[in-house]
Amino acid sequence: MLAPDILLERHPKEAVRVVALDFLAQACAARDRLGDPSDTEALHDFRVAIRRLRSTIRAFPRELAESVRGKARRRLRRVARATNGGRDAEVQLEWLETQRPSLYSRHRPGAAWFRDRLREQKLRSDESLRDEVATDFEKVSARLQRALPCYELTHRVGDAAAPPRFADALATRVRAAATELSLRLAEVTGPAAADAAHEARIAAKRVRYLLEPVAPAVDGARDAVRRLKALQDALGELHDLDVVGEELAIALGDFQRQQQTAEAASMDAASAEASPAEPAEPENERPHPTPIPKAALERDPRPGLAGLARRARTRREALFVELSSTWFAGAAAPFLAALEHVAQALAAPRAGGAGDDGVPREIERKYLLSALPPRARDVPPAEIEQGWLPGEQLVERLRRTRDGAGERFHRTVKMGRGVSRVELDEETTADLWRALWPHTEPRRIAKRRHPVPDGALTWEIDEFLDRPLVLAEIELPSPDATPPFPEWLAPYVVREVTDEPGYTNYELAASR
Structure with missing residues (x-):
């Protein structure tokens, strides 16, 4: 890719294509690694490259209108969605691994049961992703590789106006994205505002993706990118804890339904073995249900699932307190002022160059x-x-x-x-x-x-x-x-x- 200071001075149509082609190349390189089970970073790298490419296309629709049509955007969206399940399962497995050393013995069966469940989910998601890559991504990547390197410009004879700069177009996008981030952070009014926090994370990510390709050449941009990444990571952890909490609740419900189904089937089998001519015992003479064996109780995953859910809630509460002191309830104002400084640096006329x-x-x-x-x-x-x-x-x-x-x-x-x-x-x-x-x-x-x-x-x-x-x-x-x-x-x-x-x-x- 061009050096950042040179990129900023190029025509927006050229510069944004240079950025998009770089993200597309990153996605293709990561795609080639997805089949290697030992490459634990392949899915993450593919997912990030796709997100950056989609974010660039979303931010510069007019500049890319000739090259990126609606069908290409829809295919990229389907590919991005196909990575969600595998990524969620991967993150939950990593979180589970961090909890394992400190688990009580009574919680370990539940953790093992949940781990096996997540592994099965990841296998299914990976299979779905392979299908999506084989269809949509192959088609859209080939289309973009042909379309992005070319663009058209119209010059009017006698027009002495200076050509537009990517720096100016980027400054406009940064200001709009920073305003969006400010609004989304303001909507996080309490711990229950999970959806608002997730939207704030997406907004932070979009500002960061705008600045990263040119950060070395813009005053204050490197620090802004660093702080945006920290915010994105913290809000990402908050979202992941919400997801793991939901998944644990679903897993607990599924296990209980499985148990009920198994117990009903066992009772039906026992009834079928009984003689139809045998008279029913009086209610007060019926034997009590057979106690569940201790070994079976020790294998019961429910205590472990409940214990893991408590851990996720405790960490989420502490994380929200940390975020409240640095980003929520107006605490982000100094950082938003810094983003305006970056936008001003982008929009400032180049002195000499x-x-x-x-x-x-x-x-x-x-x-x-x-x-x-x-x-x-x-x-x-x-x-x-x-x-x-x-x-x-x-x-x-x-x-x-x-x-x-x-x-x-x-x-x-x-x-x-x-x-x-x-x-x-x-x-x-x-x-x-x-x-x-x-x-x-x-x-x-x-x-x-x-x-x-x-x-x-x-x-x-x-x-x-x-x-x-x-x-x-x-x-x-x-x-x-x-x-x-x-x-x-x-x-x-x-x-x-x-x-x-x-x-x-x-x-x-x-x-x-």
Whole structure:
């Protein structure tokens, strides 16, 4: 697949096909492993690839309208549904295995009985899945492999408008999916809202699948994907505990009906053996029912099924309490704000992008201000700490950003001076940042950044915390762009300092 930063700049029709073809290839690779009983991850990988493919098709119906028709969507839906039974049985078997070491001896017969029942269900589901793969998936995969690599564009002569970017289309989808997630989380009003929690999990999954292919190239996206996966896993466990509870109740009911049928058949057989001429005994002289042998009681699965159901309920109650403190009842607000930050990063005009040599570039102008403009003071700021690791030819910058969306950590290398400079930037982990930060001690700065939108661009007003200095930066689409100063900024501009080395962050850090 194309590199994420390149993918974001491609036409939406091309980019979404690249993503869909990658998911389709993953599904085909996992399909080839389904027949191997020793491959315990094959079903999971196939199911995830199908879900990601369907989610992509669902999110971009217009872009894919030429290639993905209704019949293809229906076939993919049938394939996805065919994986449900096997996946549920597999998850329940894994949960049962985690409970086995701590089971009481009286519960073990029930666990063994339930395990055998789940294995039979999985065998039937696997057989059904093989049939579905042999029919629907083979047909739809062949159709999509032919259709997805091609698309049509219409260009109007004289139209000088810039072509659409996948980044913009993706930003729109991320915002819509985040709104859906917010609504679904708000509907989880208590432990009994199992359906609402399941819908919230699906909504979280859709946001995650949108962001994953481009996360390395979008500010804040990696952390968002990580947290979405954690939410998805927790809500998934909640749903799985609901399913196992339902399955245990069904299993208990089935066993009791089997017992009743067997006892009725035994009584009928006993009645048939009795002589028809033999007079009936008086009610008070009839013998008491024969006690159930101890060995039979020890094999009775009902205590074990009931004990397993209690364990599932206890874990579910504890898990819901955990989720309530981090995601439900308004607790998700900071994370939803972080998703909006990611959408803004996607929709922001690319400042420079890749140069003719394919190397990413930063194109910006910098201005010295006499003071912090009141308009900037009204904007919630981000607290930024920057430090530089020692180096001769290669100097790497570490940055921590803290705002309403949380904390983000970056590693950056910049080369060159003036308006256009090479910039290599990637998001990193908190652990790695903290491990490297002590080595930046000679060169550090701290500042408060106020981002002020101005049409399609954003002025970043930096208020330094260790000296009386205020700078304004603006990232531009080309080196020759010179945007006018907005009214709120113009009175505070002293001069442009883009080409003055003393105003680079690196030199400012050395002069503190």
